[in-house]
Amino acid sequence: MKAGFIGCGKMGSALIQGVLAAKICEPKDVQVYDSAVEAAEILGTESGIRVAAGNRELVANSDVILLCVKPEDALHALAEAGRELEGKLLISIAAGITIASLQEAAGAGCRVVRVMPNTAALVQKGATAYAAGAGVSGKDIAVVEQIFTSVGRAFEVNEALLDAVTGLSxxxxxxxxxxxxxxxxxxxxxxxxxxxxxxxxxxxxxxxxxxxxxxxxxxxxxxxxxxxxxxxxxxxxxxxxxxxxxxxxxxxxxxxxxxxxxxxxxxxxx
Ligand SMILES: NC(=O)c1ccc[n+]([C@@H]2O[C@H](COP(=O)([O-])OP(=O)(O)OC[C@H]3O[C@@H](n4cnc5c(N)ncnc54)[C@H](OP(=O)(O)O)[C@@H]3O)[C@@H](O)[C@H]2O)c1
Missing domain, CATH: 1.10.3730.10 (ProC C-terminal domain-like)
Structure with missing residues (x-):
């Protein structure tokens, strides 16, 4: 599986570390792009993952895309990726951005999962809940489970419950x-x-x-x-x-x- 991370701030880098430590992906199969270019390059050098030149290139070379930017940057980042999102699995951790908005920005051909992790993912003790959009397969769910159990525990919920998840965990x-x-x-x-x-x-x-x-x-x-x-x-x-x-x-x-x-x-x- 080739995983691409849009954003490698606190949560993005914690997830990258989790994925690598759990050997879900080899470093060569993980790519990152962050508008804070230096942060991405340092992470690339330290962990051996590839640093893409932009979101379009990152998405084109990935099967699974993890959207790890602030909510206000999420839809813009997807717009940068453009039509490359067609046929890909998009996993967004941006708080409050609904599956409907993500789907609209990513296009109907993209499979969308919305995730609410918590900060304890930084120490592999995270509590995560996720909701799947239309067309998401059992295989996609297994990928989401694999990634988020690498940084704690993960539970599938209906999207309508994600605000309560935010309020609790x-x-x-x-x-x-x-x-x-x-x-x-x-x-x-x-x-x-x-x-x-x-x-x-x-x-x-x-x-x-x-x-x-x-x-x-x-x-x-x-x-x-x-x-x-x-x-x-x-x-x-x-x-x-x-x-x-x-x-x-x-x-x-x-x-x-x-x-x-x-x-x-x-x-x-x-
Ligand atoms: N931290 C938590 O405990 C927590 C818990 C649950 C959910 N979340 C969610 O996780 C997401 C990320 O949070 P965080 O705390 O990891 O944020 P963060 O540390 O600010 O990291 C986000 C990174 O994304 C970069 N970025 C902005 N626009 C971009 C673009 N178009 N393409 C690529 N990179 C871009 C930012 O660069 P610049 O600094 O240059 O803008 C920054 O380096 C948020 O949506 C938040 O809702 C966080």
Whole structure:
């Protein structure tokens, strides 16, 4: 498979690294074009991938195109590729750009998949959801799965759910960072040195996430297992319930989902 990356900023370069590390493609079969030419050339030299002279050349020499530019640049980048997109698989990670807009820009003969990854793809722990457009085959879906499982986990959804995905896993790392800060500040308030409090908070969140992944148990079951009657944990949890932590987090996902819908133009497909 020949893969072409339009844009090699934060997400594009993380995906290129994932694809190469998982040996989905040989470096010689991966091409990149970025309008920040120097960034593409450095990446090319470091990883052995080819650097195209422009988007038209890149698309002409690729079977699968990953569109990894900012949403406001996405349709322009496709226009630069022109009719070369005919018969190709286009995978876009541009937030909020609908399959319908991508299809219109890429032409009816292009197979389009819209993807919402998250920033943890940079450390191969990404949470990704994707939606396929008309004419996308099972083989195309397998390619999408292969690429995004190389940087974490991937799930297929209906496009109408992608705004909610944005509100949950797209924005989710920031919610967790805020929680870690709060956990750490709580320790500082009770006398722990700041650097120790932060290290303990980070490791606690990482450990809890690992427990959930490894045991595949429901979080409520794991929580009950560590909450003894009249103990310390129930005292802490009671305070969280009083502060409406649960409904605040639910409202945060709702607010981010509605904002994603707004940015996507209120289109139900966005
Ligand atoms: N970062 C995240 O956590 C995250 C999460 C989910 C989805 N996404 C999506 O991922 C996409 C990329 O985000 P990012 O953070 O990786 O952006 P980024 O770091 O800004 O990288 C985008 C790169 O594309 C280049 N570019 C702009 N127009 C181009 C064109 N016509 N042809 C080729 N290259 C072009 C930019 O160059 P210039 O600087 O010269 O413009 C830049 O180097 C966005 O659409 C975003 O919605 C990101």
């Amino acid at each position: 797209g924005s989710g790392p920031a919610y967790v960072y805020l929680f870690v800060e709060a956990l750490s500040d709580g320790g500082v308030q009770m006398g722990l040195p700041r650097d120790l409090a932060l290290k303990l908070a980070v490791q606690t969140v990482a450990g809890a996430a690992e427990m959930l992944t490894e045991t595949m148990m429901h979080p409520a079951v794991l929580r009950e297992m560590v909450t003894s009657p009249a103990g310390t944990t129930i005292a802490g949890l009671a305070e969280m319930e009083r502060g409406r932590l649960r409904s605040t987090v639910m409202d945060a996902v709702k607010a981010a989902t509605l904002r994603a819908r707004e940015l996507g133009g209120g289109d139900e497909g966005a």
